[in-house]
Amino acid sequence: MTLYFLCLMLFCVGLYGVLRKRNLVKIIVGLGIMEYAMNLFFVLLGYRFDGRAPIVARDQNILNMVDPLPQALVLTSIVIGLAVTALIISIAIRIYEKYGTFDITKIKKLKG
Amino acid sequence: MIDNPKTGMTLIVKTITRLTVGLILLFGIYIILHGHLSPGGGFAGGVIVALSFVHLMLAFGKDVAISKVSKNLASNLESIGALMFLSIALLGFLGGSFFLNILPKGTPFNLFSAGIIPLCNIAIGIKVGVGLFAIFLTLVIVEKSK
Amino acid sequence: MELHILLIFMIFAAIVAIEVKDLLSSVIAVGAVGFALCLAFLILKAPDLAITQLVVEILCLIILIRATINKDLPLVIEGRWIFNTVSTLSFIAVFLLFAWLALKELPGFGEPIMAVVKKYLQEGVSKTGSVNIVTAVILDFRAYDTLGEATVLFTSVIGIMAILRRPGRKKRE
Incomplete structure (x- = not known):
């Protein structure tokens, strides 16, 4: 239970960065931290005491494996996170070329 | 072009890169091919293959890396990887349903076993590796041309 | 026990990454969070995830450094600083309260x-x-x-x- 709460604290640090900071790079860093916390929470839910890694060995019968389903879901999520981070960074590079700043309060033309 | 001292990093970095970049590429291919026997698989191996080309680009400058894999070739290869994965999935209709494992399973713990799973690993490895390299290439080229 | 130490290290590194003024230092601190996450995956018996997280973190760091190098700017602190911080912190407190209520229904670690x-x-x-x-x-x-x-x-x-x-x-x- 303490581990779950620590994982939520990590998520909240990322959430604070997204909500409070004005620099665009800090917002991207906050999104990355939230993604790490979410992946870790999935894997924590599937852990089992005295478990073995989910790979069958050749000449012994392993009965106590950890849950492989959250690991399979998180494996695709990590690569998607990298692609989404690269997409956000490309948008940030275009914003920097057009306005010359990363400060989101200085970008007046987005207000409409 | 490789020994041009104007582009890229210093001589030490270039020599070490020339020794190690082939090993990194080989390790990525090993991780992809043994995905059904040991930890790893298409995703991790694909990213390692992309990292070997990124290593080449960081050490020698962007021209050498583009002469190996150009941007058009990268985007074409990525489409080929995606279509290969989809066609493997569609081949399952020969046996009755989507993503059915129609090939013979073989004996476990052999390299040629597990039916369509190594083929899927190769398709995903091509797709992830070349896709991430195309992303990096696009980020670098546009920053230089402005 | 080692998981607790790793998670506390990750929280401290995340706070450094959010609060430090230099952008390059911030990116390197988020790299520290990612590598600690890789170690946590190894302890949790997930070797596939550990390999993937390690290589993805290296590529993500290269892309982030490529985007942020030579583009530093000082953060300005204007008025209404107290109001913004208090409203954000209160929102996070409400979030943590509901999350604590929901965590009781999950199976134990x-x-x-x-x-x-x-x-x-x-x-x-x-x-x-x-x-x-x-x-x-x-x-x-x-x-x-x-x-x-x-x-x-x-x-x-x-x-x-x-x-x-x-x-x-x-x-x-």
């Missing part, structure tokens, strides 16, 4: 339910022939998930190429 997975673990090797059960799950039992991931990656590459293309001809007046 180390005792997962594993209702579906028992069937996968018993019949995985005989049905797919793959020794690595994680690969058997992502490429045979749940391959639709991987197909969706391939679509998302393809869309992302197309989006980046469309955003960062060279600007075309100007419009004729």
Whole structure:
């Protein structure tokens, strides 16, 4: 239970960065931290005491494996996170070329 | 072009890169091919293959890396990887349903076993590796041309 | 116990990454969070995830440093600083309260339910022939998930190429 709460604290640090900071790079860093916390929470839910890694060995019968389903879901999520981070960074590079700043309060033309 | 001292990093970095970049590429291919026997698989191996080309680009400058894999070739290869994965999935209709494992399973713990799973690993490895390299290439080229 | 130490280290590194003024230091601190996450995956018996997280973190750091180098700017602190901080912190406190209520309903750490997975673990090797059960799950039992991931990656590459293309001809007046 303490581990779950620590994982939520990590998520909240990322959430604070997204909500409070004005620099665009800090917002991207906050999104990355939230993604790490979410992946870790999935894997924590599937852990089992005295478990073995989910790979069958050749000449012994392993009965106590950890849950492989959250690991399979998180494996695709990590690569998607990298692609989404690269997409956000490309948008940030275009914003920097057009306005010359990363400060989101200085970008007046987005207000409409 | 490789020994041009104007582009890229210093001589030490270039020599070490020339020794190690082939090993990194080989390790990525090993991780992809043994995905059904040991930890790893298409995703991790694909990213390692992309990292070997990124290593080449960081050490020698962007021209050498583009002469190996150009941007058009990268985007074409990525489409080929995606279509290969989809066609493997569609081949399952020969046996009755989507993503059915129609090939013979073989004996476990052999390299040629597990039916369509190594083929899927190769398709995903091509797709992830070349896709991430195309992303990096696009980020670098546009920053230089402005 | 080592998981607690790793998680506390990750929280401190995340606070440093959020609060430090230099952008390059911030990016390197988020790299520290990622590598600690890789170690946590190893302790939690997930070697596939550890390999993938390690290499993805290296590539993510290279891309982030490429985007932020030579583009530093000082953060300005204007008025209403207290109001913004207090409202953000109160929102996070409400979030933590509801999350604490929801956490009581989850199964405890180390005792997962594993209702579906028992069937996968018993019949995985005989049905797919793959020794690595994680690969058997992502490429045979749940391959639709991987197909969706391939679509998302393809869309992302197309989006980046469309955003960062060279600007075309100007419009004729």
